[in-house]
Amino acid sequence: MEISIIQALLVFVVAFIMGIDQFSFLESLYQPIVTCPIIGAILGNFELGVVVGGAYQLVQIGSMPIGGAQPPNAIIGGIMATVFAVSLGMEATADGVGAALGLAVPFAVFGQYVVTLTFTIFSGMMHKADQYAEEANVKGIRNINFLEMAVLGVLFGVISVAGLYGGSALGETLQKFSYDFSWVMAGLDAAGGAMKFVGFAILMKVMMSGEMWGFLLAGFAMSLLCSANASTSGATLILCAFVGAAIAIYDFTTQTKIKQNAGSGFAGGEEDGI
């Protein structure tokens, strides 16, 4: 398949926008059912794009990004599945495009690496954000947001265009690379999973005092109990908030009553005397 510069440029732009949209903006443009027809149209086979989009969407429904966990990337996956379906001239039926979805997997995995790397690097950028906040630098905060969107967009664009030219040969190289260096990516995955503990520790520093330790452990225990039970695990944090709110409201009521009584201590004392 001959690819013109214009086509490559358009694919880059689409991947750029979708790379951002997967986390920000409308958070729906990036779904394969929308992305694949657009890529199909750019490559000159709109109908095939629609069918690939439908097929990929059905696969995707089973793996939505939930609670910070990241499945192989749907955007790169969808774009590359369409590229393969069009370039290999596949039949526009659900069964016909099945092989294209498989060929796209190494690219989808790589797209996920890019996301993991970006999220790791921008954990370091939070230090910069703290500085901007201390200077009340509104533009600085805005620029950090712009910067991450730009980085994600460009990386997604580059992978997609590379995939457009490299095809399945590049797919095999990527697969071999991720196989050989799987421990590095697993290390990033493990480290990324642990970085939120820094965020928790900062929050603890704000709220923690002697007697609060009990509440921290109580919340920890409540969460473990709820998540261990299949029927309540989905609602773990809401249930924890219910219990926590009950304790907090009780404490608030008790403390305000103590204060009121302390204020009327003199009058009460005299009445008691009578």
Next chain:
Amino acid sequence: MAYNIPEKYQDLTPAQPLDKKTLNKMVWLSCFLQASFNYERMQACGWLWSILPGLQKIHTNKEDLKASMAHNLDFLNTHPFLVTFVMGIVLSLEQNKADTQTIRSVRISAASPLGGIGDALFWLTLVPITAGLTANMAMEQKSIIGAILFLVIFNAVQFIVRFGLMYWSYGLGTKAVTMLTANAKEFTRAASILGIFVVGALIANYGSTTLRLVIGETQINIQSLLDGVLPKLIPLLITLGIYALIKKGWTPVRCIVLILVVGILGCAFGIWSGNSQAMDADGNTLPGGYTPLVEWYQYPTPEE
């Protein structure tokens, strides 16, 4: 951290209620909640960006704006479509110049449970229904109507939720806050109790760090031993360890680098669980998620 966030704002006179234009602007900006998503604070920086128009209107005192911006960079993870609910509550507290600690506690307590509700509502209900139906339309009729229908339904729901929650919670919060300011000290204490309870719950709920190690002839799985002692022991210990480091004066960025080094070195020796999502030439996933650089123990092969 060099900058200590003050407990109270300098200017304690309640600010004027926010006008419709500012509220709407924040709803639109809330679409970019995750623009600077990262593993340490998750949506914190996007959150700050989204509510800045409101904060700038509320805090005309420059020092107060600095304090407010600094504490609005706390860890935050909520559902991107339900976030305007948290915004409304937080803005009503900011407007009444509540103690910074109160705002921080209320924010994390309101935001965290919404994450789970939102996932269930949107990703597990709305998307499968709309996308499932329209995907079949795309494949059978080969028409673009499916995609258009999906976009229209999904975004109509999204924006009704965003705008509705913002106005509802801002009104609700403004009413409740004036009632609570009479007992500000007690309210701060109660909010901290709820906040710290929720942080405890978050450690267990989001803490995913586990060990991969399988040791000895009898293939002892260390993680299942630890789970027998106390589930999520490792996340709890890491959080407490980092809390101790931060108390000792470590900056968050130093903690992040430490975690990165320990994470990658640990995986070189196969200590931590981690999913590389890599595959061998036949498209099979790797046992234990990855192949360590130094393989000094035998990972059990899954039974066929």
